[in-house]
Amino acid sequence: MTFHAVRRTLLLSAATLFGSASAAQAVEGPDSPPASSKPTIVLVHGAFTDASGWGRVVPQLQRSGYRVVAVANPLRNLASDAGSVASVVASIKGDVVLVGHSYGGAVISSAASTTPNVKSLVYIAAMQPDVGETFNTVPSEYPGSAFGEVARPVPTTLPDGTQGADLSIDPASYGPVVLGTSRAKGLAPAATQRPLFSGTVEDAAKTAAWKTLPSWYLVATKDRLVPPAAQRFLAKRSKAHTSSVASAHSVMHAHPAAVTKVIVRAARAKG
16 A cells, blocks of 8 residues: 555544544534433532532433533522523423532522423422522521531622622531531532622522422431421422431532432433
């Protein structure tokens, strides 16, 4: 084979390879349908973490054949946070199971009211406000939360001029309170936590999708941020399929298999 023939063969092979890669990227775009009839799982984190907090759950769901999208929750105010999540859900073709942890539960309760492709809701140690309630209305009625002791405010001003504070968890307390681990193991996650704007605590919910959509709730019985008794009340009020796990607040970190199990149950449910 001549040099030119070899060169032509290599170029054709490269074109085929990169052409196939481009096609694969197009198939996996955000507005493309899942490869199967399974719903897409959309994960919404709460305060004091980011989308990487689902890092131990995502691969388990993917191995079960689900397409997974972990959303970056802005944590600025309930209405805009829900709108951000809703825009992601609306870009997905086919059914969606919407999952929220902690404050993310309030966000999905609002977002799902404007996204008809959401088939079910999953709450992981999550807030679940009714219309007119803030995300903390019910949890504040139950003792046992250490939030007031470990929250650290830093004054901030939003782009629209709204003044308030960014709330984060004291690094020394992040491991014991949020993760259920040692102080040392919590220092790195604490350094990457994303704060919640203080004004969000006063945002009242205008919709409550759990009233019309089937819901699942995983109670964290060792939670020191959202009292377990409050979680049980919320789950009962929403008539959610309820289970529990002996876990601290960051259930996805400590018990990813339990979280995955609940999500898969919701995804497989009929009707």
